[in-house]
Amino acid sequence: MSAIHLQNLVKTFGDFNALKTMDLAIADGEFMALLGPSGCGKSTTMNMIAGMEQPTSGKILFGDRDMAGVPMGRRGVGFVFQNYAIFTHMTVRQNLAYGPRMRGAAKAEIDRRVGTIAEMLQLTPLLDRKADRLSVNILQRVAIGRSAIMEPAIFLLDEPLSNVDAAFRAVMRTELKQLQRQFRQTMVYVTHDQLEAMTMADRIAVMDHGVLQQVGTPLEVYNNPANVFVARFIGAPGMNLLKGRPAESDRGLVVDLGPLGVTPPLPDELAAALRGVRGDVLYGFRPEQAMLVENGGISMPVTFVERIGARTIVHLGQGENAVKAVFDNDVGVSIEQAATIAPPAPSVRIFDAATGVAVNAD
Numbered sequence: 440m441s442a443i444h445l446q447n448l449v450k451t452f453g454d455f456n457a458l459k460t461m462d463l464a465i466a467d468g469e470f471m472a473l474l475g476p477s478g479c480g481k482s483t484t485m486n487m488i489a490g491m492e493q494p495t496s497g498k499i500l501f502g503d504r505d506m507a508g509v510p511m512g513r514r515g516v517g518f519v520f521q522n523y524a525i526f527t528h529m530t531v532r533q534n535l536a537y538g539p540r541m542r543g544a545a546k547a548e549i550d551r552r553v554g555t556i557a558e559m560l561q562l563t564p565l566l567d568r569k570a571d572r573l574s575v576n577i578l579q580r581v582a583i584g585r586s587a588i589m590e591p592a593i594f595l596l597d598e599p600l601s602n603v604d605a606a607f608r609a610v611m612r613t614e615l616k617q618l619q620r621q622f623r624q625t626m627v628y629v630t631h632d633q634l635e636a637m638t639m640a641d642r643i644a645v646m647d648h649g650v651l652q653q654v655g656t657p658l659e660v661y662n663n664p665a666n667v668f669v670a671r672f673i674g675a676p677g678m679n680l681l682k683g684r685p686a687e688s689d690r691g692l693v694v695d696l697g698p699l700g701v702t703p704p705l706p707d708e709l710a711a712a713l714r715g716v717r718g719d720v721l722y723g724f725r726p727e728q729a730m731l732v733e734n735g736g737i738s739m740p741v742t743f744v745e746r747i748g749a750r751t752i753v754h755l756g757q758g759e760n761a762v763k764a765v766f767d768n769d770v771g772v773s774i775e776q777a778a779t780i781a782p783p784a785p786s787v788r789i790f791d792a793a794t795g796v797a798v799n800a801d
């Protein structure tokens with residue numbers, strides 16, 4: 440019953456196409472993140488699942504039940520927004536108890552549920568505090584608790600952590616994941632923050648301009664982005680992409696990067712797939728996978744070195760040819776030096792420069 444199917448879902452506002460078409464199957468008990476930049480249609484999709492917006496066309500099914508015409512209050516969904524929606528004149532306990540009380544639950548049952556949720560969200564010492572005396576961080580925790588206590592089979596969260604501070608956000612990422620594991624709800628989580636999506640979600644639906652770009656586990660979208668948008672959007676920093684042309688060499692197929700020279704040879708399967716591609720390609724590799732080598736790599740001037748604790752981000756090249764390399768230690772390079780970097784062959788990804796679509800090795 441708690442699986443969600445979005446079928447050919449379209450939403451237009453006047454003549455603006457906010458969601459061009461969306462097909463997505465979310466399994467019962469799955470944590471699905473809707474991830475993308477501002478304005479890509481995440482909230483619009485979420486609001487249609489909740490029943491706050493009606494689709495222009497297409498279907499939303501919960502299990503095999505069509506949600507067309509089913510009002511929000513009858514969908515059995517819990518919803519948490521960016522801006523906490525709680526009663527400030529009530530205590531934390533009264534806020535948490537509100538939903539079960541409205542449903543007519545017995546006092547002992549309400550007390551039990553309030554106790555469990557308060558414990559999970561570390562609200563126990565604050566239960567008798569008035570909500571108007573709490574910080575924004577704690578208010579959002581109460582808002583999540585107020586929804587979670589109803590044990591909705593489907594839990595929808597729209598950027599719930601964007602107003603809380605960074606340290607608290609890190610704590611809440613773990614707590615939300617634990618909450619979902621405990622209640623085994625189907626959770627749909629809207630965010631523009633790829634780190635939130637990567638750390639919490641079972642699968643991520645990456646969106647851009649009202650179009651679903653890719654659906655996959657965090658590792659799938661990180662390791663095998665379907666296109667250039669996903670390659671750049673996932674990862675911090677995003678994937679490096681250098682423009683070039685496939686070229687035969689005596690060591691096998693390489694990518695000729697023009698003034699940067701040629702890349703190391705491509706792995707056989709990728710080379711085989713690439714032989715079908717005409718025109719320019721983008722040679723992609725993750726900053727974390729770049730290695731410093733003596734020779735046989737791509738040599739570029741170092742333009743900037745960021746040292747963030749034990750992590751070093753080395754910026755190389757400029758303009759279209761700028762790339763970044765991330766190391767877990769201080770690699771001892773400095774500005775204006777040249778450095779030669781090479782990704783391990785299996786981690787290289789190639790994209791068709793004209794379409795942006797990944798060239799798949801398999």
Ligand SMILES: Nc1ncnc2c1ncn2[C@@H]1O[C@H](COP(=O)(O)OP(=O)(O)OP(=O)(O)O)[C@@H](O)[C@H]1O
Pocket residue numbers: 452455457475476477478479480481482483484631
């Ligand atoms: N009621 C509306 N009327 C007109 N345009 C709308 C309406 N709601 C959303 N839009 C537009 O639809 C597009 C998608 O909006 P949506 O809120 O779904 O994006 P989002 O990906 O959630 O981004 P954000 O994180 O900024 O909310 C935006 O360009 C937005 O301006």
